[in-house]
Amino acid sequence: MIFYFTGTGNSLYAAKTIGEALGEEVHNLADNIKNNNTKLTVGDGEILGLVFPVYYYSLPTVVEEFLEKVEITMKKGSRCFILATCGATTGDSTKNAKDILIKKGIQTDYLFSVEMPDNYVLLYDVQDKEKQDKMLTSSKDSLKKIVELIKEDNKGDYNKIKGPMPGVMTLLAGAIYRRGRKTSKFHVTDNCISCNLCQEICPVGAIEMKKGKPVWIKDQCVHCLACIHRCPVGAIQYGKRTESRGRYINPLSGL
Ligand SMILES: Cc1cc2nc3c(=O)[nH]c(=O)nc-3n(C[C@H](O)[C@H](O)[C@H](O)COP(=O)(O)O)c2cc1C
Numbered sequence: 001m002i003f004y005f006t007g008t009g010n011s012l013y014a015a016k017t018i019g020e021a022l023g024e025e026v027h028n029l030a031d032n033i034k035n036n037n038t039k040l041t042v043g044d045g046e047i048l049g050l051v052f053p054v055y056y057y058s059l060p061t062v063v064e065e066f067l068e069k070v071e072i073t074m075k076k077g078s079r080c081f082i083l084a085t086c087g088a089t090t091g092d093s094t095k096n097a098k099d100i101l102i103k104k105g106i107q108t109d110y111l112f113s114v115e116m117p118d119n120y121v122l123l124y125d126v127q128d129k130e131k132q133d134k135m136l137t138s139s140k141d142s143l144k145k146i147v148e149l150i151k152e153d154n155k156g157d158y159n160k161i162k163g164p165m166p167g168v169m170t171l172l173a174g175a176i177y178r179r180g181r182k183t184s185k186f187h188v189t190d191n192c193i194s195c196n197l198c199q200e201i202c203p204v205g206a207i208e209m210k211k212g213k214p215v216w217i218k219d220q221c222v223h224c225l226a227c228i229h230r231c232p233v234g235a236i237q238y239g240k241r242t243e244s245r246g247r248y249i250n251p252l253s254g255l
């Protein structure tokens with residue numbers, strides 16, 4: 001049973017790849033929150049997995065919410081892994097997820113991280129296609145190794161890309177992220193074809209279609225950037241800064 005959160009498909013691709021290799025079902029954790037489906041049992045021999053993108057060296061707010069709300073019964077013989085996908089460094093995000101689970105009496109057996117193309121177009125442009133392809137090829141290898149480690153039951157912390165001073169970075173940057181996440185700068189251009197996709201994919205219902213155009217109805221959201229990247233005509237912008245920047249969807253994710 002693998003739970004994932006994704007904006008642009010990296011974490012979905014990772015979750016699906018591991019799920020297929022281990023014969024575990026894959027679930028979008030945002031749906032579990034929406035449907036109030038938060039009571040889970042992980043049977044003997046089964047694996048609980050959590051896969052998420054790193055935001056500001058921290059956990060996306062919706063992942064934190066899922067971990068706080070979920071009631072999990074781990075049967076004897078079950079195991080648990082946490083995997084962060086990121087553009088470069090994770091800070092203490094994997095440890096933070098592990099610590100929340102410990103408070104619920106759940107031990108995490110493996111901590112992993114995988115570098116994938118960076119989608120944070122509010123700060124930087126997307127990487128060029130060649131760099132993205134290289135990262136995706138190397139992420140395939142990393143995921144293979146992760147599957148082997150789980151199959152062989154080599155327990156441990158395999159997240160080696162926490163970056164310098166992970167605890168401090170996560171504390172400081174995480175606070176900025178949680179306070180920020182404002183929606184006021186999202187806007188839509190005349191290119192919008194009223195397909196509704198942005199409303200459908202927003203994990204927290206922050207977008208409503210009004211007169212055929214998206215309107216951001218909450219002050220804050222997760223800032224997953226799914227709406228910006230996945231709009232089929234690139235009609236969603238954030239202030240002026242995303243106008244000249246590219247868009248990214250993981251080509252192996254099926255999104
Ligand atoms: C709001 C936000 C903050 C991010 N912060 C970080 C970060 O602190 N470190 C990092 O390496 N990547 C960061 N990224 C990049 C994503 O973690 C990375 O591209 C991830 O694989 C995206 O996963 P997804 O495709 O499943 O959404 C950030 C992306 C977003 C949208």
Ligand code: SF4
Nearest residue numbers: 192193195196198231
């Ligand atoms: S996804 Fe893009 S085209 Fe579709 S409704 Fe939203 S803004 Fe308009």
Ligand code: SF4
Nearest residue numbers: 202221222224225227
């Ligand atoms: S409004 Fe856009 S960026 Fe914010 S949570 Fe919804 S899809 Fe993600």
